[in-house]
Amino acid sequence: MEKRGRPKIVNLLIRAFVIVFAIAVGVDVIPDSWVSHSVIRTHVRRGLGYLGLAQGEWSLFAPNPGMRTGFIVGEVRDGAGNIAVWKSPDWSQQGIATKFLKFRYLNYYQRTVLNREASNDLADYLQRSIPTREKVEPGIRLTDDLTIVPSDPIVPPIKQVILHHHHPLINLAYEEPIPKPTELVTTETDRYLVKRDYPK
Amino acid sequence: MIRFGKWRDAFDRFLFEGCDPRIIPVMRIGFAIIILIQSLVAWPDAERWFTDSGILSAETVKKISSPGSWSLLYLFPQNVLTVKICLGLLMGHALLMLLGIASRFQAAAIFVWLVSFQNRNPLITDGEDIVFRIMAFLFIWLPLDCGWSLWKRKPTAQTLHTPGQADAWGLRLIQIEMIAIYASTALCKTQGASWWNGTAVWFVSRLSDDYGRAVPKSFFDLPWTSEIATWGTLLIEFLLPIALWIRPIRNYAILAGLALHLGIELSMNLFLFQWIMMLGLLSFIDFERFPFKRSAVRDAPQVRDSATLP
Numbered sequence: 001m002e003k004r005g006r007p008k009i010v011n012l013l014i015r016a017f018v019i020v021f022a023i024a025v026g027v028d029v030i031p032d033s034w035v036s037h038s039v040i041r042t043h044v045r046r047g048l049g050y051l052g053l054a055q056g057e058w059s060l061f062a063p064n065p066g067m068r069t070g071f072i073v074g075e076v077r078d079g080a081g082n083i084a085v086w087k088s089p090d091w092s093q094q095g096i097a098t099k100f101l102k103f104r105y106l107n108y109y110q111r112t113v114l115n116r117e118a119s120n121d122l123a124d125y126l127q128r129s130i131p132t133r134e135k136v137e138p139g140i141r142l143t144d145d146l147t148i149v150p151s152d153p154i155v156p157p158i159k160q161v162i163l164h165h166h167h168p169l170i171n172l173a174y175e176e177p178i179p180k181p182t183e184l185v186t187t188e189t190d191r192y193l194v195k196r197d198y199p200k
Numbered sequence: 201m202i203r204f205g206k207w208r209d210a211f212d213r214f215l216f217e218g219c220d221p222r223i224i225p226v227m228r229i230g231f232a233i234i235i236l237i238q239s240l241v242a243w244p245d246a247e248r249w250f251t252d253s254g255i256l257s258a259e260t261v262k263k264i265s266s267p268g269s270w271s272l273l274y275l276f277p278q279n280v281l282t283v284k285i286c287l288g289l290l291m292g293h294a295l296l297m298l299l300g301i302a303s304r305f306q307a308a309a310i311f312v313w314l315v316s317f318q319n320r321n322p323l324i325t326d327g328e329d330i331v332f333r334i335m336a337f338l339f340i341w342l343p344l345d346c347g348w349s350l351w352k353r354k355p356t357a358q359t360l361h362t363p364g365q366a367d368a369w370g371l372r373l374i375q376i377e378m379i380a381i382y383a384s385t386a387l388c389k390t391q392g393a394s395w396w397n398g399t400a401v402w403f404v405s406r407l408s409d410d411y412g413r414a415v416p417k418s419f420f421d422l423p424w425t426s427e428i429a430t431w432g433t434l435l436i437e438f439l440l441p442i443a444l445w446i447r448p449i450r451n452y453a454i455l456a457g458l459a460l461h462l463g464i465e466l467s468m469n470l471f472l473f474q475w476i477m478m479l480g481l482l483s484f485i486d487f488e489r490f491p492f493k494r495s496a497v498r499d500a501p502q503v504r505d506s507a508t509l510p
Contacts, residue, residue: 015215055334058385062385091408107326176399178399
């Protein structure tokens with residue numbers, strides 16, 4: 001019998017495919033806090049990963065909006081001991097068009113600070129790319145206020161790269177009410193990421 | 201057996217009688233444009249993002265990725281020429297999809313390239329990229345060239361077939377995916393104190409990286425503005441997974457979803473996320489209950505009931 005213009009077996013396969021898809025997606029997107037150690041979900045996610053269809057939970061500013069702000073600061077030294085400072089873009093100072101066109105940069109720097117392997121790769125990239133592809137400001141960074149004291153220009157090859165993540169921290173718990181703008185306290189924090197030496 | 205038969209018939213009606221294929225060409229064109237834009241934005245930085253001379257080596261990616269993460273880019277030399285050829289192919293497939301030329305094949309190819317590029321550098325991707333690739337996969341199952349297609353103008357027996365509701369069952373997959381996203385994020389937000397006390401949007405407005413378009417962050421300094429925006433978001437995300445299935449209120453639910461995404465687009469820089477989500481919402485459109493039904497029906501490709509197909 002042909003139903004809706006298709007052979008019966010095709011309709012059967014379509015039904016099965018839709019059901020399997022719906023179940024797999026449903027299992028994959030259930031929040032981790034609801035089923036943190038599900039063996040079934042581990043297998044479903046692995047299977048979806050092989051197919052290129054894994055997605056995971058959709059946290060989207062949940063459970064609370066994470067404060068992913070700030071920029072990365074790199075201190076680079078050449079063989080003569082000259083120091084220069086590299087900075088990733090400070091997105092709070094960028095315009096709408098730049099934020100759109102450089103959106104991948106924004107994602108990259110936000111995620112790199114959370115991953116040591118990726119931070120190592122960034123340091124290696126800077127070692128290869130300064131000063132041809134990545135611009136630096138010759139001088140020593142004063143950690144407290146980010147003021148840069150000028151020094152002699154660095155000369156490649158770069159011998160050492162140290163990365164920090166500099167970001168403002170809002171001193172407010174998620175359970176607290178919104179403070180008045182004049183009462184809002186933020187702290188500038190500087191977190192060490194990696195140090196890479198390049199002897200040769 | 202009788203009860204099973206009833207369930208099966210109801211499921212068949214859900215799959216083969218409930219979707220309107222007239223929206224499919226609109227979605228195809230919108231999706232192709234989005235893929236072209238994201239590819240063009242990636243083009244100048246292809247070497248930086250996707251080669252070993254860039255910021256993330258293939259070796260590191262394999263260490264930090266989940267098992268089973270594959271990419272065609274691993275098969276080729278890790279240089280800028282190879283990556284730009286691959287990116288060019290992705291854009292070519294998107295352009296052909298835009299024109300409606302063998303779009304199901306283009307969707308399959310776009311899916312493979314999106315997975316390849318996203319797995320080669322997962323650090324530059326976010327939620328929208330997940331929607332891109334899943335949408336590409338789901339587009340494979342749709343009669344994408346059923347309207348506004350150069351392909352369809354060729355008078356072959358195959359292309360003369362006019363899809364009906366029975367051929368648009370793939371829209372159900374997109375609808376399921378959209379529902380899954382809204383339900384998942386709504387449930388995730390129930391775990392956060394800021395979503396319950398109405399301060400979440402105030403915190404979001406302090407994300408100097410992502411926030412900052414037409415709505416100034418000072419707008420949310422008044423607690424009631426943050427509360428309305430926070431609870432409004434939560435309400436819409438909770439209601440959409442239910443309301444989008446209820447036909448009398450479906451179009452209103454779509455409007456609420458569009459308002460949510462346009463509101464976020466006006467205030468935040470999240471690249472193309474809002475646009476791909478709005479495109480996904482279009483899969484629910486019910487032309488029969490559309491407020492501007494006459495003009496919409498006149499302009500859209502004609503639907504033909506599958507029962508009358510040859």
